[in-house]
Amino acid sequence: MQLLYHLIEIIVKCVVVFGCLMLCVAYMTWLERKVLGHIQIRYGPNRCGPFGLLQPFSDGIKAFFKEDLIPGRADKVVFVLAPMIAIVTAISIFAVIPFGNQFTIPGTNWVVKLRLADIDIGLLYIFGLASIGEFGIVLGGWSSGNKYGLTGSLRAAAQMISYEVALGLSIIGVIILSQSLRLTEIVNLQAGGFWNWNVWYQPVAFILYIICGLAEINRTPFDMPEAESELACGFNIEYSSMKFALFFMAEYAHMITMAAVAVTLFWGGWQPPLPFLSFIPGVVWFCIKLFIFVFFFIWQRGTFPRLRYDQIMKFGWKILFPLTLVNLLITALVISLKG
Amino acid sequence: MxxxxxxxxxxxxxxxxxxxxxxxxxxxxxxxxxxxxxxxxxxxxxxxxxxxxxxxxxxxxxxxxxxxxxxxxxxxxxxxxxxxxxxxxxxxxKFSYTKLIGGFLALFFFLGIFYAVVAKSPTGKIGSSYTSENITNNVKAVGEVLFTQYLFPFEIVSILLVVAMVGAVILSKKRA
Structure with a gap:
């Protein structure tokens, strides 16, 4: 019976997290268009429902009923597989994110932990799946049989490999501080007020993580693989209908994951900013912090112009990579001197 | 159950x-x-x-x-x-020498794996295996062993990687 309850708990948690994530993705597209609109002194979507709130659903219905084209020169199996790889990995990463502490179901002594999987290698799992997810974009561009698509995916491959190195190195400082790869432990060590958050101990790492993270999920100013003005959408040029929507959703899901990891590693996860505020559930704090990051990602998209490709590669290898190494060295030195 | x-x-x-x-x-x-x-x-x-x-x-x-x-x-x-x-x-x-050499290498490695499976401990030592009990400290255990018992091979491998990297840079810089 215990086993059955356990199974039910896992399934319910998976469904709830998946549903919330998909709803977040849908409303992030709305938020992004709205915020970008106001940044550019426009209204953004305002026709479908109040404040355009039903826009994501009408977009979804439109994408679903559009004609699904597969180009004649395309590698058909890979062409269909690529968006699936992108969306599956983007969603699966969320399995290890701890989005709250635990609570007891009223009337029973059944404790529900608010995370799907609490594994010893949580942080590495995120990187592993993110690196698999890159295949989605790279193969999508290649299999289209289109020059722009191929150029986009070559750029994506080079850019992601380059920034993955700096991204991985930037968070090693946090791992050294918390002496664990388990995300729950990293969060627990940041308990007791906002002055304990890792962002004060690893400020350089935090900024580097945000920059590399933006490059990793191909957001402006690093959106080289799909640069509209030069590559006419790059890797997803031949995609239409639901396959394009999958790529689109994968990008936004990935953005939420990047923000969630940033919150977990640097901003104390579900911990409240001040100890006496702990009567508000951790999930609320997690969502507030997540929203701040997501808003920042949208805001900076409306602010910065796209960089040139050679500038991106130079920036990644000659500035970010040495900076992360220096940050790592200093962190390790301080920790070893302290004992 | x-x-x-x-x-x-x-x-x-x-x-x-x-x-x-x-x-x-x-x-x-x-x-x-x-x-x-x-x-x-x-x-x-x-x-x-x-x-x-x-x-x-x-x-x-x-x-x-x-x-x-x-x-x-x-x-x-x-x-x-x-x-x-x-x-x-x-x-x-088409037939080529690379395929022949590759085939032999594959056979060789297969025999190596076969030997490792049949002979229980090729080095005479049996490594510690993980069970569901001590799985939680997996990363820590690997790190500790890597930086104490196997520190020398670890460093040698890192030097080897640096050499390979320098070699790649030199090859790509060479003017044809």
Whole structure:
């Protein structure tokens, strides 16, 4: 019976997290268009429902009923597989994110932990799946049989490999501080007020993580693989209908994951900013912090112009990579001197 | 009851993954299109990672995914995309010395693996294995052993990697 309850708990948690994530993705597209609109002194979507709130659903219905084209020169199996790889990995990463502490179901002594999987290698799992997810974009561009698509995916491959190195190195400082790869432990060590958050101990790492993270999920100013003005959408040029929507959703899901990891590693996860505020559930704090990051990602998209490709590669290898190494060295030195 | 179900599931996963892994390796060597081969290589690596997890070695499993399935195959795919695929496809199944040498090497490595399976401990030492009890400290255990007992080989490998990197830079800088 215990086993059955356990199974039910896992399934319910998976469904709830998946549903919330998909709803977040849908409303992030709305938020992004709205915020970008106001940044550019426009209204953004305002026709479908109040404040355009039903826009994501009408977009979804439109994408679903559009004609699904597969180009004649395309590698058909890979062409269909690529968006699936992108969306599956983007969603699966969320399995290890701890989005709250635990609570007891009223009337029973059944404790529900608010995370799907609490594994010893949580942080590495995120990187592993993110690196698999890159295949989605790279193969999508290649299999289209289109020059722009191929150029986009070559750029994506080079850019992601380059920034993955700096991204991985930037968070090693946090791992050294918390002496664990388990995300729950990293969060627990940041308990007791906002002055304990890792962002004060690893400020350089935090900024580097945000920059590399933006490059990793191909957001402006690093959106080289799909640069509209030069590559006419790059890797997803031949995609239409639901396959394009999958790529689109994968990008936004990935953005939420990047923000969630940033919150977990640097901003104390579900911990409240001040100890006496702990009567508000951790999930609320997690969502507030997540929203701040997501808003920042949208805001900076409306602010910065796209960089040139050679500038991106130079920036990644000659500035970010040495900076992360220096940050790592200093962190390790301080920790070893302290004992 | 619960333990029996757990064991049963482990066996089912093992059988499925092992079968897919063998299938993926067969397809990997028989596909004509190099990109498809690279994709089956990824599938094979992922299956091997699952096998590691079944052996309670999470750390090795995830390193397998990050380093091999992620980084290395991505580089392979990157290089294949830059190559002219038409020439590769036309060369087809012609005989060449590289294939002969590769075949011999494959046979050699297969015999090596076969020996390792049949002879229980080729080095005379049996490594400590992980069980479901001590799985939580997997990363810490690997790190400790790596930086104490196996520090010298670890450093040698890092020097080897630096040499390889310098070599690659020199080769690409050379004026033809």
């Amino acid at each position: 619960a333990e029996n179900i757990g064991t049963l599931f482990q066996w089912l996963i093992f059988l499925g993954v092992a079968f897919i892994s063998i299938l993926a390796s067969l397809l990997l060597v028989t596909r004509k299109n190099p990109i498809h081969s690279a994709l089956f290589l990824v599938l094979n690596f992922l299956c091997v990672a699952v096998l590691y997890i079944l052996l309670y070695s999470q750390f090795i499993a995830i390193i397998q995914v990050v380093v091999y399935a992620g980084a290395i195959v991505m580089l392979i795919v990157f290089v294949i995309m830059l190559l002219d695929l038409e020439v590769e496809l036309r060369s087809g199944l």
